[in-house]
Amino acid sequence: MVVVLLLAPVASQPKSSLLAVIVHPERTATTSIDELAQIYLRRKRFWSDGNPIVPLNLPAGTPLREEFSRSVLRQSEARLAEYWNRQYFYGILPPATLASTDAVLRYVASERNAIGYVPVSEADDSVRVVLRLD
Amino acid sequence: MSTAKPQERPTGKRCFSTWAGVALALLLMARPAAGDEEAAPSQPRPEGEALIDADTPIGRVEYVAGRGLRLGKTRFTLGGFSTVGAEYLEGGERNVALEGVNFFVFFDPTSWLHVFSEIEVEHLATLENGEHGIRSDPEVEVDRLYADLGRSDALNLRFGKFLTPFGRWNVAPAEPLVWTTSEPLIVEETFDETATGAMLWGAAFPPGSTLSYSFYGTFLDPIAPDPDAQPAGHSAGAHLEWARSNWALGASYFASEGPGNGWNNLGGLDVLWRPHERVELSAEALVGKGPRSDRSMWGLYLQSVVEVVPTLYAIARYERFDPPARGSTIDLVDLGLTWVPVSYLRFKIDYRIADQSGERAAPGLRSSFSILF
Numbered sequence: 001m002v003v004v005l006l007l008a009p010v011a012s013q014p015k016s017s018l019l020a021v022i023v024h025p026e027r028t029a030t031t032s033i034d035e036l037a038q039i040y041l042r043r044k045r046f047w048s049d050g051n052p053i054v055p056l057n058l059p060a061g062t063p064l065r066e067e068f069s070r071s072v073l074r075q076s077e078a079r080l081a082e083y084w085n086r087q088y089f090y091g092i093l094p095p096a097t098l099a100s101t102d103a104v105l106r107y108v109a110s111e112r113n114a115i116g117y118v119p120v121s122e123a124d125d126s127v128r129v130v131l132r133l134d
Numbered sequence: 135m136s137t138a139k140p141q142e143r144p145t146g147k148r149c150f151s152t153w154a155g156v157a158l159a160l161l162l163m164a165r166p167a168a169g170d171e172e173a174a175p176s177q178p179r180p181e182g183e184a185l186i187d188a189d190t191p192i193g194r195v196e197y198v199a200g201r202g203l204r205l206g207k208t209r210f211t212l213g214g215f216s217t218v219g220a221e222y223l224e225g226g227e228r229n230v231a232l233e234g235v236n237f238f239v240f241f242d243p244t245s246w247l248h249v250f251s252e253i254e255v256e257h258l259a260t261l262e263n264g265e266h267g268i269r270s271d272p273e274v275e276v277d278r279l280y281a282d283l284g285r286s287d288a289l290n291l292r293f294g295k296f297l298t299p300f301g302r303w304n305v306a307p308a309e310p311l312v313w314t315t316s317e318p319l320i321v322e323e324t325f326d327e328t329a330t331g332a333m334l335w336g337a338a339f340p341p342g343s344t345l346s347y348s349f350y351g352t353f354l355d356p357i358a359p360d361p362d363a364q365p366a367g368h369s370a371g372a373h374l375e376w377a378r379s380n381w382a383l384g385a386s387y388f389a390s391e392g393p394g395n396g397w398n399n400l401g402g403l404d405v406l407w408r409p410h411e412r413v414e415l416s417a418e419a420l421v422g423k424g425p426r427s428d429r430s431m432w433g434l435y436l437q438s439v440v441e442v443v444p445t446l447y448a449i450a451r452y453e454r455f456d457p458p459a460r461g462s463t464i465d466l467v468d469l470g471l472t473w474v475p476v477s478y479l480r481f482k483i484d485y486r487i488a489d490q491s492g493e494r495a496a497p498g499l500r501s502s503f504s505i506l507f
Contacts, residue, residue, distance in 0.1 A: 032341070034339070034341055034342050035339065038344065043287075044287050044337075046245075046285060046286055046287055050285040050286065051245070052245035052246075054178075057181065060181070074379065076411055078444075078445075078477075079411070081477035082477070084181075084201075084477075085200065085310060085311055085477060085478070085506060086306050086311055088200070088201060088202070088213065088506065089306050089311060090250065091211070091242075093180065093201060093202075093211070094180075094182075094201075095181065096178030096179055097178060097179055097180075097181055098176055099176065099179075103175065106175040106176070107175040107176065109175075111175075
């Protein structure tokens with residue numbers, strides 16, 4: 001029974017959460033998982049037009065955030081914490097968070113420099129989807 | 135915790151000066167998005183649980199452990215770290231010390247300007263065997279003070295006093311960031327810890343990689359130099375790094391005015407490899423002449439870090455150093471354990487084994503507790 005429970009996490013995940021990476025509709029560039037990782041690690045900080053990229057996260061511990069981290073950043077929480085400690089030593093902080101996917105959607109729709117992620121089903125015409133993750 | 139309430143429309147006839155004061159107070163307290171709350175998107179919050187979160191006249195003031203105190207609309211953030219250490223060395227030295235408190239002050243008024251300072255208050259309290267009572271001789275030092283300007287990932291300018299980008303260890307040597315209580319000899323003794331001048335730096339991102347570079351030169355009088363290790367009057371150098379998801383390879387060069395009329399040259403290689411999520415291997419090697427020597431030297435270290443159980447790490451480091459001054463080659467081994475219960479706390483204990491005694495080798499037991507705040 002314990003083995004089953006240990007193996008269960010994949011089966012007991014919430015219903016399929018295909019992610020859409022979204023930007024403001026005026027942004028025309030596409031992106032890749034590699035580039036998205038660079039953005040969310042604050043290594044890539046500027047759009048091609050010289051404006052600052054504003055990456056948005058959901059709160060730590062939320063299933064969608066964990067799925068995004070697993071798919072894009074591919075590092076454990078301990079490794080990421082260590083990475084951000086090092087960045088803090090230079091005065092660089094992790095991406096800011098918004099409390100819900102609705103808040104992410106509304107912020108990205110209004111802020112030209114923002115980039116975020118929401119379930120595909122929630123992405124509407126107010127934003128532009130630049131990448132889909134599953 | 136408080137949140138700004140929607141503004142109320144003024145009603146009735148009031149004295150103009152009274153309403154001007156009320157309007158000014160409301161403006162100072164108001165969120166950027168006023169008016170209809172539903173139409174205004176929420177504002178992003180800092181990552182992490184805020185231990186302090188208050189609306190103030192300067193905006194939202196938030197403190198997250200290990201990520202500093204954000205001072206609202208001022209664009210300032212305050213933070214830092216502190217360390218308490220203890221030594222029990224084979225040579226007879228015994229001491230416990232609050233080694234210092236290092237304060238970070240960073241200011242980001244725009245997206246293209248980042249101002250950073252690290253100010254250390256050191257020698258706060260030391261208790262040594264053979265001495266009566268606690269000795270306190272606090273000194274304030276400016277460890278770093280620089281401005282970064284740039285609107286591109288590929289090219290930025292840093293101006294001021296910054297850590298010399300030679301190798302991997304020296305660019306992030308703070309106690310809460312490293313795995314042992316002591317730093318390798320090749321980091322401690324061979325090149326200037328800081329440079330006061332200017333640096334061009336940036337990165338490119340080919341698929342799956344990061345290529346980063348820095349080119350720097352010192353041409354200003356040093357800011358708050360270490361009296362025990364005066365930096366070279368002039369120096370220049372470069373560091374290049376190629377990194378992928380689980381490894382990074384770097385090359386460094388440092389040229390400095392030597393004791394005579396010539397220039398000394400120092401070259402190095404560094405590598406970081408994570409073959410497994412719970413294993414980290416790193417190494418650095420260098421050869422050449424440093425800023426205060428007229429003889430060549432070489433040295434290296436190899437370090438492994440293994441997460442034996444979650445939050446507990448075993449560390450082993452081997453060093454070999456052939457110093458420029460008269461003296462024999464030194465071989466050192468450091469074995470230690472580091473416990474990281476949460477990301478901003480670090481407890482370390484390590485034992486150094488050396489093939490010789492003396493101040494440079496200093497074999498014995500060391501421990502420390504450090505906190506990022």
